[in-house]
Amino acid sequence: MNIIIAGAGKVGFNLAKTLSIGHNVTIIDKNAEALHRIQESLDIMPLQGDVEDSQTYATFTDKNIDLFIAVTNIDNVNLISVVMAEAVLNIQRKFVRLQKEFYHDSDIQKRLGIDRLIFPVKLTSNAISSLLAYPKANNVKFFKYTDYKLISVMVSSRFIPQEFQKKNLAIVGIERKKEFFVPCDENVEILPNDLVYFFGLEDDIKKRCQLLELDTNKEIQRCVVFGAEQLGVSIAKELVEIGRDVKLVEENLQLCEKADEALGGRVAIINSKYHAHDIFKDEDLDSADIFIAATNNDEYNIIKCLEAKESGIKKVVAINNEMEYYNLMHSLGIIVVRGPKISAYNTIIEEVSSTGVVVQKSYCGAKAMIFMRKIFRSSGLVQKNIKPINSESIQLFYMRNEVLYILNEKTTLQENDLIVAFSQEQESPKVKQWIYGL
Numbered sequence: 001m002n003i004i005i006a007g008a009g010k011v012g013f014n015l016a017k018t019l020s021i022g023h024n025v026t027i028i029d030k031n032a033e034a035l036h037r038i039q040e041s042l043d044i045m046p047l048q049g050d051v052e053d054s055q056t057y058a059t060f061t062d063k064n065i066d067l068f069i070a071v072t073n074i075d076n077v078n079l080i081s082v083v084m085a086e087a088v089l090n091i092q093r094k095f096v097r098l099q100k101e102f103y104h105d106s107d108i109q110k111r112l113g114i115d116r117l118i119f120p121v122k123l124t125s126n127a128i129s130s131l132l133a134y135p136k137a138n139n140v141k142f143f144k145y146t147d148y149k150l151i152s153v154m155v156s157s158r159f160i161p162q163e164f165q166k167k168n169l170a171i172v173g174i175e176r177k178k179e180f181f182v183p184c185d186e187n188v189e190i191l192p193n194d195l196v197y198f199f200g201l202e203d204d205i206k207k208r209c210q211l212l213e214l215d216t217n218k219e220i221q222r223c224v225v226f227g228a229e230q231l232g233v234s235i236a237k238e239l240v241e242i243g244r245d246v247k248l249v250e251e252n253l254q255l256c257e258k259a260d261e262a263l264g265g266r267v268a269i270i271n272s273k274y275h276a277h278d279i280f281k282d283e284d285l286d287s288a289d290i291f292i293a294a295t296n297n298d299e300y301n302i303i304k305c306l307e308a309k310e311s312g313i314k315k316v317v318a319i320n321n322e323m324e325y326y327n328l329m330h331s332l333g334i335i336v337v338r339g340p341k342i343s344a345y346n347t348i349i350e351e352v353s354s355t356g357v358v359v360q361k362s363y364c365g366a367k368a369m370i371f372m373r374k375i376f377r378s379s380g381l382v383q384k385n386i387k388p389i390n391s392e393s394i395q396l397f398y399m400r401n402e403v404l405y406i407l408n409e410k411t412t413l414q415e416n417d418l419i420v421a422f423s424q425e426q427e428s429p430k431v432k433q434w435i436y437g438l
Contacts, residue, residue, distance in 0.1 A: 002026075002065050006051040006081045007072035008034040011097065013042075014345050015069060019352065020044045028056060029072075051081035057088050065089050069348060071097045082112055095351065097344050101234065118347050120340035124319065125234040127337050128292060129242055131317070132220045134206070135289075136213040138195065138335045144359055145374050145418050146399060151205045152364075154333065155194040156214035163187045169200025169208065170404060172395055172422040173368050178327050180367040182393050182422055195330060197363060199397075199422070200404065215314050220289040221245055224313075226304050227295035228252070228259040228269070231319065231340060235294055240266045247285065280311040290315045296339075298325040305334045326365040336365070358435055362425075369428040371435045375417040381438055382415045389434050394423040 001023045005012050008029035016027045016038060025044040028051050029035055035046035049056035051072065068091045070078035075098045082094050093115045101122055109117050130140045134151060141150040150172070164171065164187070171188045174181055175195040190196060190212065198205045221244060225236050228250030236248045240263065247268045250256050256271045263269075272279045280286045291308035293301035293316075301318040302325065308316045318329050321339035329336045338346065346362060353360040357379070359372040375381050388396045388407050396407035399418040407419070419438070423431045 001067055002060075002063050003067045003069065004028065004057075004060065004065055004085065006068070006070040006078065006085075008038055008046070009071065009073060011071045011341050011344050011348075012069075013038055015071065015348060016042055016044050018349055026060070052077055052084055054084040054087050057085050060089055063089075065091045067091075067093045067095070067352065069095045071344065071348075073099075075100050075103065079108065079112065082114060086113070095348055097348075099230065099340075116348075116351055118344050120344040120347075121231050121234045123343040123347060124231060124337060124340050125238040127343075128235050128317065129238045131315075131335070131337075132223075132239070132242065132244065132290070134202075134209075135218070135220050135315070136206070136209040139337075139363075141361060141363060141370075143361075143372060145372060147202075147402065148200055148399070148404070149202055149205065150197060150199050150363060150370065151202075151209070152195055152197045153209045153213050154335075155190055155192055155196060155212045157192045158214050159190070159192045159212060161189060161191045163189050164208070168204045168404075169198050170395065170397065170422075171196060172199045172370075173197035173364055175330065175364055175367075178331060180364050180424065182368065182395055182424055184392055184395055193333075195364075197368075199420070201402075218289065220315065222288045222290075223247070224249065224285050224288040224291045224308070226250075226291070226293045226301075228255040229294075229296065231296075232294040233259050233262050235292060236267050237263055247283070247288070249279065249283075249285070280307065286311040286313060288313050290317065292317045292319070294319045296321060298322045302329060302332065302334065305329075306332065309333065323365065330365075360432075367425055369423055369425055369431065371419075371421040371423075371428075371431055373419040373435050373438065375413050375415060375419070377415050381413050384413050384438070385410050386413060386419075386438055389421075389430065391423075391427060391430070393427050394421060394431060396421050 003023050003025045005027045008027050016025050019025050020042055028047045028049050032048050039046045068085050070081045072078055078096050095116045096114050097118045134140055138152040138154050223239050223244050223246045225232050225248045228248050236246050239246045249270045253271055256269045260269045270283050291313045293304040298321050305316040305318045317335040319339045320336045350361050361370045387410050397404050397420045398407045421431045
């Protein structure tokens with residue numbers, strides 16, 4: 001594909017790094033220094049220019065552009081860049097990242113013919129709120145073609161090691177002592193402090209979680225959010241709207257005032273210095289059911305989560321802005337939720353990788369991949385016999401009428417079947433080739 005990326009910040013760089021494998025990628029930005037760094041490390045075409053100027057795109061008028069991605073840090077620039085590029089280029093698909101949530105309720109997407117708007121702050125706050133519906137879960141993923149969910153749970157340190165049979169649900173990943181693997185045995189041994197990934201129906205997973213996660217025994221009602229910048233306010237708003245009691249802590253008085261106005265007085269705003277550990281007792285934060293560190297600094301989020309754990313809060317969540325801290329957070333018993341930049345990157349990559357036929361998602365910090373293929377009447381696969389891949393690190397299933405079956409022998413497909421594959425990241429090219437080649 002011919003891909004143009006408007007914006008050479010962190011998200012633009014990471015997109016270019018991933019998409020440059022197998023695609024022709026051009027990244028455009030005014031910042032010559034940022035482009036120089038990209039050119040030194042990536043095999044792509046950097047172009048210095050104003051993404052809001054239609055003349056910047058004159059170089060590409062003789063090409064069909066398969067994908068235009070606008071990911072600068074300014075919403076208006078992203079929207080205008082789409083208009084300007086569209087004026088002179090033939091663009092197949094357009095993705096735009098936006099920070100301000102009010103665009104979500106506007107008709108801007110339809111008016112500008114944008115294929116996908118990505119609201120990274122909303123993605124992160126939604127991920128937080130979904131945890132409240134699953135008190136024992138570390139992460140929850142939803143899918144397009146099925147009610148099955150992918151839910152991870154951290155096994156209690158008090159859990160007695162035992163084998164679990166895969167009845168009504170599948171164990172599709174275990175992270176143990178910083179190592180991740182996809183278990184392929186019918187009976188899987190689960191150990192204390194494992195992070196286990198289940199794929200199944202919600203009620204079945206919740207029952208299993210009751211046996212593994214022994215530390216959270218009640219519904220999450222009282223919530224503490226540290227950090228009152230845009231993300232913290234968005235999380236607090238999301239939690240209040242689903243009926244939770246929320247306290248928002250911030251050291252900057254101006255941010256406290258803005259947050260109070262944005263939240264309409266529905267949240268208790270606490271102005272305090274972050275380094276004051278006594279705040280947990282003084283403000284009754286230690287009675288919270290969940291603690292969320294939502295600053296832009298991963299190291300600081302880790303520190304505050306450790307303080308929260310020390311004060312007695314059982315469920316602590318850190319927003320993960322830098323992937324290199326992911327393993328450290330997990331090893332410390334901290335629930336990790338993708339920050340806005342990582343959420344934007346992952347959402348765009350999943351959109352690019354997925355098609356109308358195959359859906360692709362990552363999990364466990366991109367250590368593993370999920371592929372799903374729906375068998376439509378027009379696919380030519382109905383009544384076709386398919387063979388599974390032979391691999392010890394890939395799990396294959398097919399779903400029929402919302403019942404999950406192991407795909408370990410030649411199988412005849414039926415209309416509306418769903419093929420589901422789970423693999424470690426290094427095996428994903430093999431799975432991708434297999435599932436597209438059915």
